[in-house]
Amino acid sequence: MRVGIVAGEMSGDYLGAGLMRELRARFPDIRFEGIGGPRMEAEGLTSLYPLEALSVMGLVEVLRHLPRLLGIRRDLARRFRERPPDLFIGVDAPDFNLRLEERLRAAGVPTVHYVSPTVWAWRRGRIHQIRRAVDRMLCIFPFEDAFYREQDVPATFVGHPLADEIAMVPNRSAARESLGLAEDATVVAVLPGSRMSEVKYLGPVFLETVAWLHRHRPDVRYVVPCATERIRAHMRSLVEAHTDGIPVTLVQERSRECLAAATVALLASGTASLEAMLHKRPMVVAYRVSFITGWLARRLVRVPHIAMPNLIAGRRMVAEFAQEAAVPGNLGPATLDLLDNPERRAALEAEFGELHGRLRQNASAQAAAAVADLLERHTEARMPEGTA
Template sequence: MRIYLVAGELSGDILGAGLMRAIKARHPEAEFRGIGGPRMIAEGFDSLYPLETLSVMGLVEVIKHLPELVRVRRHLRRDALAWQPDVMVGIDAPDFTLGLERQLRETGIPTAHYVSPSVWAWRQGRVKGIARAVDVMMTFLPFEAAFYERHHVPVAFVGHPLADELPLVNDRLAARHELGLAAEAPVLAMLPGSRANEIRFLGRTFLDSAARLIGRVEGLQVVIPAATPQRHEELAALLVDYPTLRGRICLVEGQSRDAMVACDAVLLASGTAALEAMLCHRPMVVAYRMAPATHWLAQRLVKTDWISLPNLIARETLVPELIQDAATPEAIAEHLMIWLGDERARQSLEARFAAMHAQLQRGASERAAETVLALAERRALPQAADVLEKDS
């Protein structure tokens, strides 16, 4: 059994290593080759290039590295054709891997793609190219699988690895103890983002919201897990201008998951953090601000009713989304008061999130392995329709 894998970035390396372990559990003799990172290499992967080869962000950087990326893809095509794998799997990095998948599929090598690009949200016409590139798309989320089914692209909903990682029952009091927070007082977690621009656009807005809430919620504790040491410095510098928050704010480095489990509600920038908060079963308010030109462009390109994953998965508005001019300290504080002031509403949403968590906790690596092996062995693919529940 020979499997060609091409992963991009650290997240792809984590997914690739999990996929390899699941495949080796069924086929210990399986061989793996392509591009991967240290986790995949530790599983016995033969990587022809460093993982960072595909980790190019931003238009200018992509253009600068385009000749090298084209050369790498040509080399991988020649190498795969010489090695003759039973199946090729691209893991994320769609701008690079889908092109290689199409080229190899045209030669008769079965191909799969692991992690759907956001084709459902913008540039939906890309689905035609995806249909030419893959024998099956493996998705994390049910609404993604429903999108591919509507467009007649073979799909396998495998569940989300993060849902497998996080427990269905968590311990709020233990997390508060870990962070040094009072056990009984209400807690708000604030995650203003992992990028410098997010702190620039959201940092003061979030802190202004916290100042309003501290005046309204008795004993409120606010924990801010900074994503990196640099974000910690930037947030600490902002806090100097908020003397009224001293003693009420707990600024920590990392520990975002502990902060989410410990809290009663979360205020966060849109992104993967919203999914993680959902999987910790915590009510949230999603807020995002960006440069005006970026917002103008996004309004014209993005075709979706929601931006946060909890709402997208549910196909309804479970949590408030306050975008651009709507993301004011006053509006944020009012929406957070619903979760901090109404225990019944909070518990109801926590129960809904726990049910959604269970839907996504499907053993993603094992299901992805079953799909890949079905392709390699020319068997019928696992069915996605039984879990889609009419696009829910």
Template sequence: MTSSTAPLIAVIAGEHSGDLLGAGMLRELRNRYPDAEFIGVGGPLMQAQGLTSLIPMEDLAVMGIAEVLGSLFKLLGHRRLLVNTFLERRPDVFIGIDAPDFNLPIAKRLKAAGIKTVHYVSPSVWAWRQGRIHGIKQAVDHVLCLLPFEKAFYDEHELPATFVGHPLADSIPMTWSKLAAREHLQLATEQQWIGVLPGSRKGEIARMAPLFLKVAQRLHAEQPNLKFVTPMISAARAEQFRNLQQQIAPDLPLTIIDGQSRDTMAACDALLLTSGTVTLEAMLIKRPMVVAYKFNWLTYQLIKRLFKAPFFSLPNLLANTLLVPEFAQHEATEENLCQALTTQLQPSAEQTITRFTELHEQLQQRADMLSADVVSQLLNS
């Protein structure tokens, strides 16, 4: 339904994956409310849809307890600025996209002031710190869930929630030609390629890239015909990774690609990934993968006591079974990752592709449209 009024919509996304989600939703909302004004925090994709970003999105892209403590003063200053701006301007609705530790306290303040609030991407409350549900209920009028099992959790706790699926499942095609991807990236078409994706954040690359480079070096020693390719989100991250490669594996046949992570994944025979949204992308592109994650020591001590879910990578959580090999903390060793990747290169790994396709179909719900529907209902209520 299109409104002749011009709503003011506040939105905060804290990192690249949130920028992607927000951009699709804002595009839909702009179609319905051509004169709407969007303010908050977002990256280039949301800004292209008309968002005025009040602070740089990169300032919010901090993961892990120790890392957050290091940036705490700046984060609290940003939060104070945003809350004051929103309370002064009184948006018709506030949408926090992911980043629950940053967004939910803002939503709570705004909801208490009579502003409608939506949280897009359920916090992993079903996996750890389940007691947070009470705080979420105080902060949020409606939760937009990306995963099918999340809505049942909110229904049980009587908090309005909608399963919207995942925009990536809508935008990534069911089949993606490996050959076409290689030709597009000018990668040798006859080689076996391993994708090395150590993350998009500075801290993740510092933690994961040394291990991934050692694994690649070891694999190359065992199978000299293998070639390796790494997509990097920015020039700064590419330089950080290149410096690590020079120190750890200077002779590795490795190609660094500027952006184009999906084409890069599609070009590969198998992938070595840091856990996160990228594992979902890899599943939708339907490439065999091995997933690893290492936390800062303090973060890990807390998480291992509080984490309730049986898996941490999205393909396994969705399938509710160990569909792809995943290794966290002390299990993420050179030997384990090497062995698992070698297995993923075998033809038998193709059996998982059928399951990937079923999960892709389940997540195809037209998320941009459904999320905009919920926001429209709140605007019109």
């Protein structure tokens, strides 16, 4: 059996490798060909291009590299149409993979897309392309498959791999020991983002919020994970400017340890809010971008919440503040309310545990089962009538 598979960035490489591993357990003779990173290559992928060839972020950067990206997609479409695989799997990267899936499906190749585009939030017109391109959508959030059923797109909720990876009961004591924090300390984890663009908008606001909190709770300690050395240097200058003398510890990476160690988290919306939820950490969530981007988002994005726990639960569980509302005068009191309210924290931790359980579905195995089901259905459809 031969499977085409394409991931567009490191997160896709992680997801693709888990799926490949489970598929190999079901089909020992399976072969994989396409584009992926080191994890997928370790699972046996023959990568036709380096993963970095597709890992382009930002509108300007994509436009600059567009001829090369289109050339890669044309080459993959040609290869897979000349020698059709038994199945093609696009892992995330919808702007690249959906068009490729559409071409291959039209040529008779069954297609799977792993990780739903946020079509339920914005650019809903893409659903027409998805309907043409995808035989099966694999969804990582429980509210997504219902959306696709309404749109007449076959979809399967498989759960989120992070929910499988992160322990149901985080080890706070071990995390605090590794970070040099006292067992009985009150700790706020501050996560302004993993990209410099996020940090430039939220870093000053978050540290001004730390200064606000220090005036009300001078006993609190703060730990700030920094995704890169550049971000750490930038945050160091902000700490000196806004929180001189306040116990703020900057660490390189280690965001999960910081969340596990925390009493409460103050963080940017996105994956960090999902990880905080999985670590059962009460949180306050903020979102800030440029005025123009924010103006466009208000008109294009159709979701009632920005925090992932609120989206998953379908209601406002945690405090969230966007754009001009993301200021110390709002973030500080919301964080202080959690610090001063152990009953509220305990209730949130219990609710986060329930949500973790909903996402903890052994995602890679569930995804492989959905792929195997599609392969079986496709094989049966191609069998001459009367054969078994």
